[in-house]
Amino acid sequence: MSQTNPDKDSPASDAKKTISLPTSRVRLIMKSSPDVSSINQDALFLTTKATELFVQHLALTSFTNGSGREANTLDYSDLAKTAEETDIFHFLTDILPKKILARDYLNSLEQLRDEDADF
Amino acid sequence: MAERPEDLNLPNAVITRIIKEALPDGVNVSKEARRAISQAASVFVLYATSCANNFAMKARRKTLNAGDVLAAMEEMEFERFLEPLREALEVYKKDQKGKKEVSEQKRKDKEKKVDSGNDKSREDEEGEEEEEQQQCMEEEPEEEPEEEEVEN
Numbered sequence: 001m002s003q004t005n006p007d008k009d010s011p012a013s014d015a016k017k018t019i020s021l022p023t024s025r026v027r028l029i030m031k032s033s034p035d036v037s038s039i040n041q042d043a044l045f046l047t048t049k050a051t052e053l054f055v056q057h058l059a060l061t062s063f064t065n066g067s068g069r070e071a072n073t074l075d076y077s078d079l080a081k082t083a084e085e086t087d088i089f090h091f092l093t094d095i096l097p098k099k100i101l102a103r104d105y106l107n108s109l110e111q112l113r114d115e116d117a118d119f
Numbered sequence: 120m121a122e123r124p125e126d127l128n129l130p131n132a133v134i135t136r137i138i139k140e141a142l143p144d145g146v147n148v149s150k151e152a153r154r155a156i157s158q159a160a161s162v163f164v165l166y167a168t169s170c171a172n173n174f175a176m177k178a179r180r181k182t183l184n185a186g187d188v189l190a191a192m193e194e195m196e197f198e199r200f201l202e203p204l205r206e207a208l209e210v211y212k213k214d215q216k217g218k219k220e221v222s223e224q225k226r227k228d229k230e231k232k233v234d235s236g237n238d239k240s241r242e243d244e245e246g247e248e249e250e251e252q253q254q255c256m257e258e259e260p261e262e263e264p265e266e267e268e269v270e271n
Contacts (some may be wrong), residue, residue, distance in 0.1 A: 019207075020133050029127050029161055030168040030183075035176070041215070042185035042208060047167055049207050050192060053200045054163045055134060056141035058156055063142055074142065076151040079159070088196045091166055092159050 023048050061086060129160055167191050 026048045030039055058079070063069060065085065066078025080099065083092040134157045138148055168183070170191035175183050185208060192200050 018210075020137060021129055022133070025129055026164055029164045032127060033165055033168045033172065036168060036172050036183065037181040038183070040182050040184045042212070043171065043183040043188045045211050046185055046188040046204055046208060047164060047171075049204055050167060050188065050197070050200055051129070051160050051164055052137055053203060054197070055137045055156055055160050057197075057199075058159060059138045059141045059148075062152075063146065071147075072145065073147040073149060074138075074152050075149040076155055079152055079155050091195075092162060095158055095162055096155055 019045070019048050019052060021048050021052055026051065058082070058089065061089070127161055129157055131157060134160065167195065170194050 023044050027039060027044055030036060030044070030047060059074060062078040062082040063074045065082055066074065067081075068075045068078045076096075077099070080096045083089045083096040084098065131153065135148070135153055138153065138156060139146075142148070167188065168191075171183050171187035174187040174190045175181070189201060189204065192198070192204065
């Protein structure tokens with residue numbers, strides 16, 4: 001670690017306090033939500049910062065739990081897996097669905113039809 | 120509402136940077152994964168906003184405030200974010216206070232020179248505009264190189 005005392009402003013701790021995402025864009029998304037009238041500056045800052053923390057958490061959790069880890073890659077399936085298996089990411093299951101081969105999907109459709117036909 | 124789908128996305132370059140910083144060195148991130156994370160982030164904003172807005176409405180307020188957002192994080196079970204968020208907010212508030220004092224000082228200096236009526240009601244908006252200009256300035260450098268080539 002660095003030799004300077006922890007009380008001084010180190011670049012690393014400063015970076016954590018500032019944000020990279022543009023607040024203007026975040027505000028645009030927030031405004032698209034129904035019933036939202038106005039957003040206070042601090043709330044906008046916090047939402048932007050929280051989104052950055054979210055991106056970090058999603059990426060790292062997915063990588064750690066995913067099978068892409070062996071190939072040292074984070075890929076889509078790792079994300080879909082995490083959305084399904086991790087409680088706090090459940091709200092993402094609709095936009096991060098697991099992918100199946102078309103062939104398998106058609107097969108399972110056929111099976112359902114066969115089951116219905118038994119009536 | 121006339122927002123195009125692209126407008127509700129966050130800039131790819133920044134998202135990519137945040138992802139890379141979170142992962143160990145040398146890890147690859149597929150294009151599909153990057154796009155998916157970006158979309159997830161937008162959904163996160165919507166979910167957080169909706170949740171925070173519920174708290175504001177309960178308190179009969181029309182303006183979302185910091186407390187609403189923090190309450191939303193807890194509701195969404197992102198308690199791990201609370202501490203870093205509070206710390207970041209403190210630093211942010213100090214910065215804003217400093218900027219406000221600087222701009223107020225500038226205004227006072229101007230008033231001494233020009234004896235015209237001034238409107239103090241626009242204080243909050245101006246503060247926001249300044250902040251946005253600074254945020255926008257971080258984005259622009261990535262686009263400029265393309266424009267410069269055209270002049271040749």
